[in-house]
Amino acid sequence: MTKQCDLVLEHVRIASMQKNGTPYGELTQSSVAIKNGEVLAIFDPSQENYQGNESFDGENKWLLPGFIDCHTHLVYGGNRANEFEQRLQGKTYTEIAQQGGGIQGTVNATRESSEQTLLSSAIKRAARLVEEGVTSIEVKSGYGLNMQTEIKMLKVARQIAEHLPVNIVPTYLGAHTVPKEYRSNPDDYVQFVCDQVIPAVAKQQLASCVDVFCESIGFSPMQCRKIFTAAKMHNLNVKAHVEQLSDLKGAKLAAEFAALSVDHIEYLDPKDIPALKRSDTVAVLLPGAFYYLNETQKPPVAELRANNVPIAIATDLNPGSSPIASILTIMNMASVLFSLTPEEVLYGVTVHAAKALNLPNKGQINIGKDADLCLWDIEHPAELVYGINQHRPVAKWFAGRQC
Structure with a gap:
């Protein structure tokens, strides 16, 4: 069964920043469905199917919360x-x-x-x-x-x-x-x-x-x-x-x-x-x-x-x-x-x-959280801390909209 959403981010490595026992809250799923400015689902496209009004190919880059x-x-x-x-x-x-x-x-x-x-x-x-x-x-x-x-x-x-x-x-x-x-x-x-x-x-x-x-x-x-x-x-x-x-x-x-x-x-x-x-x-x-x-x-x-x-x-x-x-x-x-x-x-x-800041809906990639997201062209999240002035997001979404 295909489920509808506003946007699907495909082929991304997800550092969710959830505290799930994995470094950086890394998830095994590779796609994120967004609807009404929030994360609707984090899914494996071989197991679930979401159809978005738009889609974005992350080309295996790292997706982090804003x-x-x-x-x-x-x-x-x-x-x-x-x-x-x-x-x-x-x-x-x-x-x-x-x-x-x-x-x-x-x-x-x-x-x-x-x-x-x-x-x-x-x-x-x-x-x-x-x-x-x-x-x-x-x-x-x-x-x-x-x-x-x-x-x-x-x-x-x-x-x-x-x-x-x-x-x-x-x-x-x-x-x-x-x-x-x-x-x-x-x-x-x-x-x-x-x-x-x-x-x-x-x-x-x-x-x-x-x-x-x-x-x-x-x-x-x-x-x-x-x-x-x-x-x-x-x-x-x-x-x-x-x-x-x-x-x-x-x-x-x-x-x-x-x-x-x-x-x-x-x-x-x-x-x-x-x-x-x-x-x-x-x-x-x-x-x-x-x-x-x-x-x-x-x-x-x-x-x-x-x-x-x-x-x-x-x-x-x-x-x-x-x-x-x-x-x-x-x-x-x-x-x-x-x-x-x-x-x-x-x-x-x-x-x-x-x-x-008492912002419970921000700071994580998780179902129901705000879709404030950044895509980074890096090999590992530690690179964002290791280097100075070497990176900028290659794509950004604020409340689910690309900006």
Whole structure:
């Protein structure tokens, strides 16, 4: 009996990223049927027959889920290339900040930029990720630090999906740094975030998550607790930048609130890892910032493995500490700098990244999952992690449509 569908992908080697006991979730079947933007069947054509309105011959190339970049800050005004040059000429970060640079410089440029200007530059950055097989991107605000600009950033983030074949997940990061207007009283800013911005973001459905930067140069655990409490009151998930520069027990705090993810975590105390396991929280590693800031403290990968905490990988694309618009480069960095295996890295940009964004229908090739797929002309999936700038998908499908 012939079954109908929209598209059949034939003669493909499938790295499904299912956790089925085989490396990369490799399947023995060689065809995928797609209908209404989802995977309808994964089948052996000698055993089953699906008739598609279209068919595509994969010529025995590797089919993988589209990649998911689960941590970016890609909407912002201006850039900080001049500061990069100044630091290499001997200026300190403090000196640069005193002359209006650093995060405050990006805040100033973002506030001054029109929505269209922000959108145009964000599309260019997102396009670089999409070219490398990314089909979902999380985009944080956090360079506005006032009601008007934060909302503008979140609206711009959503608009990216109107211009590129990509799913966008906006996150409100009001607690990125204390704005200059509140420098003398950061608690008042935290109250503003909790009482005014979070309710507005929730009411307008501009974001599904609230993020914080829990660090000595960011916000204290007590301040982050207030923000998490406000987020949960408005039915928003929480995420957290934690333990990047020191151990303030931010990860343990985030676990109390069942955070989707804790990100950076170079200084995470291994004793706090079981709390992440109990809260089903994803550990997101950001090797781009580690590399760019020339850090030396590595995240506790072995302990995360031992506790079966899912590990995701992301670009952290931002103007200051990780101006890297290449998921493939970041994947290689994760292996070289943090000793993750290629298989761990690929799970980190598919299944685990989907979990970090609460996207249960993405990150795998499986029946009922979204048909966000990429075809790669490689001999083995490890090649995508092993090489730098050697590969691009030879074909891509977003929600079942070739793009």
